[in-house]
Amino acid sequence: MKTILKLLLAAAVLSASCRLPVVGISSEVTPGKDGAKLTYVTAVRKAGGVPVILPRVGNEKEARQLLRRVDALIMTGGPDFDPALYGEEILNESVGINASRDTSDLLLIREAVKMGKPVLGICRGMQGINVALGGTLYQDIPTQFPGSNHRQTVPASKATHRVILEKGSRLSALLGGADTIRVNSFHHQAVKDPAPGLKITGWSEDGIPEALEGKKILAVQFHPEGFIFDGQDFFLPVFKKGAIR
Numbered sequence: 610m611k612t613i614l615k616l617l618l619a620a621a622v623l624s625a626s627c628r629l630p631v632v633g634i635s636s637e638v639t640p641g642k643d644g645a646k647l648t649y650v651t652a653v654r655k656a657g658g659v660p661v662i663l664p665r666v667g668n669e670k671e672a673r674q675l676l677r678r679v680d681a682l683i684m685t686g687g688p689d690f691d692p693a694l695y696g697e698e699i700l701n702e703s704v705g706i707n708a709s710r711d712t713s714d715l716l717l718i719r720e721a722v723k724m725g726k727p728v729l730g731i732c733r734g735m736q737g738i739n740v741a742l743g744g745t746l747y748q749d750i751p752t753q754f755p756g757s758n759h760r761q762t763v764p765a766s767k768a769t770h771r772v773i774l775e776k777g778s779r780l781s782a783l784l785g786g787a788d789t790i791r792v793n794s795f796h797h798q799a800v801k802d803p804a805p806g807l808k809i810t811g812w813s814e815d816g817i818p819e820a821l822e823g824k825k826i827l828a829v830q831f832h833p834e835g836f837i838f839d840g841q842d843f844f845l846p847v848f849k850k851g852a853i854r
């Protein structure tokens with residue numbers, strides 16, 4: 610009997626040590642539109658995780674049940690958050706919102722933070738983490754930062770602007786102590802005032818927040834998965850250590 614128990618225990622330890630981290634990827638599954646997030650899926654796999662696409666959730670209970678089954682959460686890119694969520698009116702017609710995705714994203718972020726799951730935010734994901742925890746956004750960079758344009762027209766595999774990283778920040782450490790990185794850029798909104806507990810740790814040269822960090826939270830305004838999908842692995846540690854460990 611003792612031998613059997615020992616064997617079972619050994620098997621359990623072995624299977625636990627072989628288990629790969631499962632990483633949930635937020636998405637919108639919209640009829641008539643491909644809601645799949647292939648670039649994120651590829652990045653998680655390359656980083657040694659098991660990707661799973663999460664559909665929109667409608668309430669706290671559902672969010673919690675889904676999140677119990679993942680080791681980490683990636684909040685992905687997408688449309689703008691309703692400015693009412695941070696106490697502002699819509700600035701102009703450039704702001705395009707999606708109420709059900711807002712609800713779902715805020716539920717996922719708030720529950721993941723409560724549960725202590727690591728959260729990686731990318732683009733809208735970074736903005737969502739900030740809004741969910743009480744921060745505000747710039748609604749339209751070209752209006753609020755005249756002369757500034759963060760919407761590149763070349764593919765995501767090409768870098769178009771630099772980001773200056775705070776010395777000693779987690780992102781800088783993940784990227785080998787880099788103080789300046791070259792990134793892609795597909796956003797017209799950005800973090801304005803960081804939420805309590807969050808810190809901006811990277812800025813574009815024109816002063817736009819491009820990285821945000823907090824306890825078990827790492828967020829970037831650019832798309833590291835766009836480079837990784839193209840075979841450029843400089844940003845792989847963002848997924849390897851930032852998201853899934």
Ligand code: MN
Nearest residue numbers: 759794813830
């Ligand atoms: Mn940018």
